[in-house]
Amino acid sequence: xxxxxxxxxxxxxxxxxxxxxxxxxxxxxxxxxxxxxxxxxxxxxxxxxxxxxxxxxxxxxxxxxxxxxxxxxxxxxxxxxxxxxxxxxxxxxxxxxxxxxxxxxxxxxxxxxxxxxxxxxxxxxxxxxxxxxxxxxxxxxxxxxxxxxxxxxxxxxxxxxxxxxxxxxxxxxxxxxxxxxxxxxxxxxxxxxxxxxxxxxxxxxxxxxxxxxxxxxxxxxxxxxxxxxxxxxxxxxxxxxxxxxxxxxxxxxxxxxxxxxxxxxxxxxxxxxxxxxxxxxxxxxxxxxxxxxxxxxxxxxxxxxxxxxxxxxxxxxxxxxxxxxxxxxxxxxxxxxxxxxxxxxxxxxxxxxxxxxxxxxxxxxxxxxxxxxxxxxxxxxxxxxxxxxxxxxxxxxxxxxxxxxxxxxxxxxxxxxxxxxxxxxxxxxxxxxxxxxxxxxxxxxxxxxxxxxxxxxxxxxxxxxxxxxxxxxxxxxxxxxxxxxxxxxxxxxxxxxxxxxxxxxxxxxxxxxxxxxxxxxxxxxxxxxxxxxxxxxxxxxxxxxxxxxxxxxxxxxxxxxxxxxxxxxxxxxxxxxxxxxxxxxxxxxxxxxxxxxxxxxxxxxxxxxxxxxxxxxxxxxxxxxxxxxxxxxxxxx
Amino acid sequence: xxxxxxxxxxxxxxxxxxxxxxxxxxxxxxxxxxxxxxxxxxxxxxxxxxxxxxxxxxxxxxxxxxxxxxxxxxxxxxxxxxxxxxxxxxxxxxxxxxxxxxxxxxxxxxxxxxxxxxxxxxxxxxxxxxxxxxxxxxxxxxxxxxxxxxxxxxxxxxxxxxxxxxxxxxxxxxxxxxxxxxxxxxxxxxxxxxxxxxxxxxxxxxxxxxxxxxxxxxxxxxxxxxxxxxxxxxxxxxxxxxxxxxxxxxxxxxxxxxxxxxxxxxxxxxxxxxxxxxxx
Numbered sequence: 067x068x069x070x071x072x073x074x075x076x077x078x079x080x081x082x083x084x085x086x087x088x089x090x091x092x093x094x095x096x097x098x099x100x101x102x103x104x105x106x107x108x109x110x111x112x113x114x115x116x117x118x119x120x121x122x123x124x125x126x127x128x129x130x131x132x133x134x135x136x137x138x139x140x141x142x143x144x145x146x147x148x149x150x151x152x153x154x155x156x157x158x159x160x161x162x163x164x165x166x167x168x169x170x171x172x173x174x175x176x177x178x179x180x181x182x183x184x185x186x187x188x189x190x191x192x193x194x195x196x197x198x199x200x201x202x203x204x205x206x207x208x209x210x211x212x213x214x215x216x217x218x219x220x221x222x223x224x225x226x227x228x229x230x231x232x233x234x235x236x237x238x239x240x241x242x243x244x245x246x247x248x249x250x251x252x253x254x255x256x257x258x259x260x261x262x263x264x265x266x267x268x269x270x271x272x273x274x275x276x277x278x279x280x281x282x283x284x285x286x287x288x289x290x291x292x293x294x295x296x297x298x299x300x301x302x303x304x305x306x307x308x309x310x311x312x313x314x315x316x317x318x319x320x321x322x323x324x325x326x327x328x329x330x331x332x333x334x335x336x337x338x339x340x341x342x343x344x345x346x347x348x349x350x351x352x353x354x355x356x357x358x359x360x361x362x363x364x365x366x367x368x369x370x371x372x373x374x375x376x377x378x379x380x381x382x383x384x385x386x387x388x389x390x391x392x393x394x395x396x397x398x399x400x401x402x403x404x405x406x407x408x409x410x411x412x413x414x415x416x417x418x419x420x421x422x423x424x425x426x427x428x429x430x431x432x433x434x435x436x437x438x439x440x441x442x443x444x445x446x447x448x449x450x451x452x453x454x455x456x457x458x459x460x461x462x463x464x465x466x467x468x469x470x471x472x473x474x475x476x477x478x479x480x481x482x483x484x485x486x487x488x489x490x491x492x493x494x495x496x497x498x499x500x501x502x503x504x505x506x507x508x509x510x511x512x513x514x515x516x517x518x519x520x521x522x523x524x525x526x527x528x529x530x531x532x533x534x535x536x537x538x539x540x541x542x543x544x545x546x547x548x549x550x551x552x553x554x555x556x557x558x559x560x561x562x563x564x565x566x567x568x569x570x571x572x573x574x575x576x577x578x579x580x581x582x583x584x585x586x587x588x589x590x591x592x593x594x595x596x597x598x599x600x601x602x603x604x605x606x607x608x609x610x611x612x613x614x615x616x617x618x619x620x621x622x623x624x625x626x627x628x629x630x631x632x633x634x635x636x637x638x639x640x641x642x643x644x645x646x647x648x649x650x651x652x653x654x655x656x657x658x659x660x661x662x663x664x665x666x667x668x669x670x671x672x673x674x675x676x677x678x679x680x681x682x683x684x685x686x687x688x689x690x691x692x693x694x695x696x697x698x699x700x701x702x703x
Numbered sequence: 704x705x706x707x708x709x710x711x712x713x714x715x716x717x718x719x720x721x722x723x724x725x726x727x728x729x730x731x732x733x734x735x736x737x738x739x740x741x742x743x744x745x746x747x748x749x750x751x752x753x754x755x756x757x758x759x760x761x762x763x764x765x766x767x768x769x770x771x772x773x774x775x776x777x778x779x780x781x782x783x784x785x786x787x788x789x790x791x792x793x794x795x796x797x798x799x800x801x802x803x804x805x806x807x808x809x810x811x812x813x814x815x816x817x818x819x820x821x822x823x824x825x826x827x828x829x830x831x832x833x834x835x836x837x838x839x840x841x842x843x844x845x846x847x848x849x850x851x852x853x854x855x856x857x858x859x860x861x862x863x864x865x866x867x868x869x870x871x872x873x874x875x876x877x878x879x880x881x882x883x884x885x886x887x888x889x890x891x892x893x894x895x896x897x898x899x900x901x902x903x904x905x906x907x908x909x910x911x912x913x914x915x916x917x918x919x920x921x922x923x924x925x926x927x928x929x930x931x932x933x934x935x936x937x938x939x940x941x942x943x944x945x946x947x948x949x950x951x952x953x954x955x956x957x958x959x960x961x962x963x964x965x966x967x968x969x970x971x972x973x974x975x976x977x978x979x980x981x982x983x
Contacts, residue, residue, distance in 0.1 A: 223932045223933060223934075223935060223936075224932050226935075227929070227932065227934070293929075293931055293932055294929065295929045297929075299889075299890055299928075299929070301888070301889050301890070301906065302889040302890065302929065302930060302931055305889070305931065389905075389906040389907040389975070390906070390975060395889075395890055395905060395906060395907075396905060396908070399890075429778075429790055430788070430789040430790045431789070431790035431791065431792065431793065432792050432793070432794050433794075434793060434794065434795055434796075435794075435795045435800060436794065436795070437795075438795070438800055458903075459829060460829045460830045460892065460901045460902055460903055460912075461830060461890075461903040461905065461910070462830040462831065462832035462833070462884075462902065462903055462905060462908060462909075462910030462911075463832065464832070465829075465830070465831040465832040465835070465836065466832075466836050468822060468829075469815070469818075469819035469822065469823070472815050472818050472819060472822070473811075473812075473815035473819075476811045476814050476815050476818075477811055477815075479807065479811060480804070480807050480808060480811060483803065483807045484803075486767055487799075487800065487803050489771075490767065490770045490771065490774070491793070491795065491796070491799070493770075493771065493774035493775070493778065494710075494770075494774060494778070494793070495710070495778055495790055495791055495793070496774070496778050496790040497778065497780045497784070497788055497789060497790045498774065498775060498778050498779045498780060499779075499780050500775070500779060508771065508775065511767075511771055512768070512771070515764055515767050515768065516764070519760045519763070519764055522756060522760060522814065523753070523756055525818075526752055526756060526814065526818040527818055527821075527822045527827055527829060528748055528749045528751075528752040528818065528821045528822055528827035528828075528829075529749060529752045529753050529756060529818075530829070531745075531749060531827050531828045531829040531899060531900070531901045532738050532739050532749055532896070532899065532901065534892075534901055534927065535892055535894070535901070535927040535928055536927065599737070599738045600738065601738070601739070601894075601896040601923060601925065603894065603925050603926065603927045604927075604929070605929045605934060605935075606925075606934060606935035607934075607935035607936075608935040608936060609935075610923075685789055685790070685792065686789045686790050686791055686792030686793070687789050687790075687791060687792060688792050
């Protein structure tokens with residue numbers, strides 16, 4: 067067993083008044099408002115009065131809105147203390163970073179400040195993303211409420227489309243880091259045998275950038291919202307007012323956060339592995355994170371670039387995407403989906419990793435086909451760069467290339483199939499324990515299977531002509547993202563949550579949460595396939611009368627999803643606030659490194675890294691009568 | 704504990720039997736009702752594609768589901784079992800992995816080839832851009848209809864009949880129709896559901912989609928690309944009518960609109976709107 071870190075003496079706590087004066091969230095918010103107004107005033111001073119900008123509100127122009135956001139974000143980050151280190155070093159002072167002792171500090175205060183400890187940042191991520199996940203979910207409930215009736219009855223078309231855009235942007239933007247932010251930041255360093263990420267301050271920056279992005283997105287409602295959905299297609303977005311500037315600012319900040327997060331994790335995995343932790347000994351979750359990081363680092367800068375071009379169209383009078391002035395709307399579609407398709411695999415691959423990582427624990431068997439699983443994830447990552455034009459199958463762009471994109475899109479099912487093969491192989495003859503995380507993994511397998519198969523329909527051009535842009539494609543990506551990413555997100559919460567918070571969840575409530583969510587999810591999104599087949603386009607506020615029955619069914623099922631989320635929320639509140647039952651060090655009898663640490667995890671993680679041996683999955687009893695070769699070092703396929 | 708039950712053979716048998724039954728049900732009961740119906744040649748082609756895809760994906764999905772279900776039922780740890788008992792340390796099986804790769808690759812290559820053939824045969828009703836690869840029918844007898852999308856309605860121009868413009872869409876039965884889809888403002892998508900036609904309307908671009916009509920029928924038209932606030936209200940309907948009826952309709956429309964037709968921009972494949980919202 068490992069040696070625990072010796073308890074370090076805690077510094078005496080300063081009184082609240084003094085603590086509030088330092089660099090923390092409160093200061094950050096105040097400086098954000100100050101920065102916003104400084105940027106706004108500069109924008110008002112420098113803009114050309116003769117130019118008619120997109121924003122129509124009195125006293126605003128797009129330059130002042132963008133500079134306001136820029137100033138706000140800079141003020142926010144400065145208030146949190148991100149400028150301290152560079153400024154102090156420039157002035158010749160020693161750096162002033164919060165010491166590890168402060169990580170041990172009890173209470174919530176440490177979560178409201180800049181922290182460079184990977185455990186604290188993970189929990190910040192979990193809470194922050196969780197808030198936006200619930201706001202996005204609330205948007206979905208409002209959308210479904212509107213769709214109870216075939217005409218408008220609760221919201222006007224403008225509010226409805228803003229809700230659709232907010233839901234899509236929030237889920238796609240904030241949940242992209244849904245597994246990498248909270249869980250990869252927590253477990254990857256421990257799994258590979260280090261105590262921190264390669265760039266701890268960058269790690270903190272990715273979190274706070276993401277939070278500022280979320281706030282920027284929400285400010286769109288003060289500017290009248292945006293009517294473009296999460297894709298923000300040009301030239302429709304040219305008609306958007308300052309509300310669309312919020313969308314641009316939001317996704318650019320999310321893009322920066324994602325790129326830096328991917329870079330940080332990638333460098334950590336490449337350079338900071340413990341001696342002996344060779345690539346073939348890495349847990350498969352680390353491989354999944356690595357494959358995702360490759361996508362993040364290569365694809366996401368494209369998003370930032372395309373949004374910068376859009377922002378220039380709106381401020382300094384370029385015309386990249388304006389057909390009326392010689393620009394090209396199709397250019398936007400191409401650039402957007404060149405990012406946008408890898409993006410959906412950025413969402414999906416961490417889920418593969420979670421499932422493959424958790425299955426050996428709950429089947430008490432080594433992972434079946436370790437190398438096949440890795441090949442699957444890397445193959446998906448590679449292929450995802452060659453499929454983006456399937457989003458444009460009926461757009462008339464490069465129509466002659468459609469057979470190629472059909473082939474490349476359908477080929478993605480090969481590496482995805484590897485993941486399923488590994489899942490089935492690992493389950494086979496295991497000792498399956500249907501704990502809550504395992505249930506969510508099985509939910510993933512069920513949902514993602516249907517998500518994948520419906521994807522084959524969308525990749526086949528003749529079939530896609532009907533299903534493109536309909537509720538069918540909407541159901542498809544909810545099956546892959548909600549049924550895939552969100553289910554594994556919950557699997558990870560129930561699995562690693564007790565280690566991260568040191569507190570137990572209620573297993574009974576967890577099972578209620580799973581079964582209600584699983585049934586309500588399928589009851590919500592299954593009928594959407596039918597609605598799409600019956601001719602209901604996406605993002606409409608009205609629909610033919612004969613589709614009302616199914617729509618009402620879907621809306622009511624969606625409310626049950628909300629109820630299941632409330633059960634989850636109650637489970638979390640009960641665990642963290644009321645019961646506070648300490649979790650065992652290793653309730654799942656897992657053999658991976660992070661579970662060998664004591665709970666709660668000491669601030670310094672470990673003095674000596676747990677001796678976990680050369681095999682990442684040392685489960686199971688040796689067998690001779692199977693055709694599989696005896697276990698080689700590292701668990702070969 | 705050595706378990707000698709022939710699990711694999713049992714599962715395989717279960718899979719074979721149930722896939723035969725279920726695939727037959729899917730192909731013969733469910734598939735004929737697949738969208739978008741058999742109103743046109745292109746729509747029928749899509750039904751064929753949907754049928755093949757459903758028929759092939761049924762055994763695949765069933766195989767995975769049965770395997771998951773079988774494992775969860777048979778290999779589950781039951782209350783009272785020794786908690787220290789572990790599963791066998793099987794780390795893979797190269798022949799299963801190889802066969803899986805071979806089978807899935809064959810399926811994918813078949814689907815891609817089949818889809819490409821179906822697509823190139825008649826364009827499948829999808830937008831093919833300004834230079835279509837699959838030209839259908841005899842160009843002389845093809846009816847050209849221009850679909851002009853704008854916020855938030857479709858208008859239709861008939862260039863072979865003096866280029867009049869109307870907001871009603873009527874096309875003759877048993878004819879090849881060449882839709883030229885374009886837009887005046889933002890990106891829309893012309894979706895004539897029962898015709899099996901969907902083509903994006905891009906500003907400044909001509910997007911051609913072919914459809915070969917069969918018997919007379921009505922069809923719905925929706926905009927399938929988010930195009931602004933009233934996107935949800937951008938729908939209308941059209942008719943496939945007998946050829947004689949179409950001839951009299953088109954003559955009547957041409958005459959009715961003749962006072963305005965010469966005021967329209969001369970027929971072109973695209974119409975650039977005036978630059979908007981610019982400085983100066």
